[in-house]
Amino acid sequence: MTAVTDRPTVASGGAPLPVSLKQARLPRWAPPVIALVAAGAGCGIGLGAGLDSTIQWGLIAAALFVLGTYVLSAAVEGGRQAKDRLATSMVWTSFLLAVIPLASLLWETVARGIKVLNVYFLSHSMGTLPDALPGGGIYHAIIGTLEQVGLATLIAAPIGLLTAIYLVEYGRGRFAKTVTFFVDVMTGIPSIVAGLFILSVWILILGFGPSGFAGAMALAILMMPVVVRSTEEMLKLVPNELREASLALGVPKWRTILKVVLPTSLGGITTGVMLAIARITGETAPVLLLVWGAKTINNNPFDGAQQSLPLYVFQQWQIGTDAAYDRAWGAALVLIAFVMILNLVARGIARWKAPKTHR
């Protein structure tokens, strides 16, 4: 601890040490003002030079902002602070650049999808409605998506969980390494390949027809590695001291895993599974190959073609009339909402289940 004193002290090299720990700072309103000026200048330059892409205007403004803060800060606050500002302004700029596409995508989908979104749209199928006409709905697609994703989760989540538990708690040596390797490979499988695999085994060799279940199997292949990976990470986060505390009480290993390790990491594991579900909900390719799509309601996922939300969007877009475009955007909006709700639920569970430390 060095105290700040009034007496100037001299370091061994001869240069005086700073007398105070304080230093000149840019006022708090400086960064927003610089941002405004940069935005104005960006637009000005863009207009003046006749650039017709507003994206270029934005990039110029961003560069000006980063540069402006650095130069001003270097002049007023000194080198170290200037570097700090530089890093901060670059982080903010990158954040904005990343958020803009996301926000505009959301905006576009909501603006276009909201037109057709009503109770009728959610509670009716396409039935015998001619493709080109307005009307119809996505009830059959919602049912299909729920059933296919639900079945895929029932298959993939237990297998994925058990694999992760094996890898973290038991796996040693060659076999565990091999399993990890194949899980990594599976993470990279393109969805269309997973679809083709089930197509060749289930439909071409075994001779079954298209069904929601066939699609679910392909989705499960895609989901499994994601569940394994995220669960593995969560289990690794559980401190070894807890396992030892339980083992030292004479609790067998399997009960330790079940009663101490899993509850401790339950929040994270649930989040991982939910995110994996969100990922497969948007898959189109395997569904196209194995479930085929349908215009009417089919509640039985084990027999006959079904519809699903992403496939519905794809097919409506192919029809190409205005009414079909509207329906495609409406279904896309429902799909996004569904995935978002899943994410929110996952976060809620994670917060609810997180170890509580308050008194």
Place this chain on the structure above:
Amino acid sequence: MAKRIDVSGLSAFYGSHKAIDDISMTIEPRSVTAFIGPSGCGKSTFLRTLNRMHEVTPGGRVEGKVMLDDENLYGSGVDPVAVRRTVGMVFQRPNPFPTMSIFDNVAAGLRLNGSYKKSELKEIVERSLKGANLWNEVKDRLNKPGSGLSGGQQQRLCIARAIAVEPQVLLMDEPCSALDPISTLAIEDLIGELKERFTIVIVTHNMQQAARVSDRTAFFNLAAVGKPGKLIEIDETERIFSNPSVQATEDYISGRFG
């Protein structure tokens, strides 16, 4: 209840690294035995061989014999789970289970191992908390999380958790090193009471603590960094601190190294 521990020719390894070499000693029942010695000389490793926790570490391996009364802990067919039920352990840092309440923490060893009636559990939890001198401080908040207690209280909670399964031997690895002096005193008092019922082995870096709580003291040392730790001598605590038979012990106790 309490049992005698008889160690002979015990060595422990981490992979190919030998951490302790050829240790033999007798630990008397209903007494407190303290392990002292410089850091890294293998006190923790040795302690963990006494309830087969050493083999939980990847690569951990043990050679030699540990007799608990007349049973070899490392004999063929011995269930490590049963060993750990008989030989309990308290760790250096308090580690209550974060998802469990105070009550559930104490009941954990029992509940995780079998089914008990609610009334039975209540009785055992109360008895254990009283045994750990914690009952008065927590009796009104048994359903609150155990991680909300102070460090000293958490450590006593861990002791209550360990004695709730009624072990015969209690191993403690520097149980006070993360605690303040008042909590340390509370735990030292507790050790004095617990030795009526259990065989207690405690690792400590604090000479005064060893002198205060233990009946017998064992001094460990290692020839050089990277060499395995060895037992230098074990004797009545009074003798070790007044008139040890080995020069290295005297040097260590008088603070000349370590």
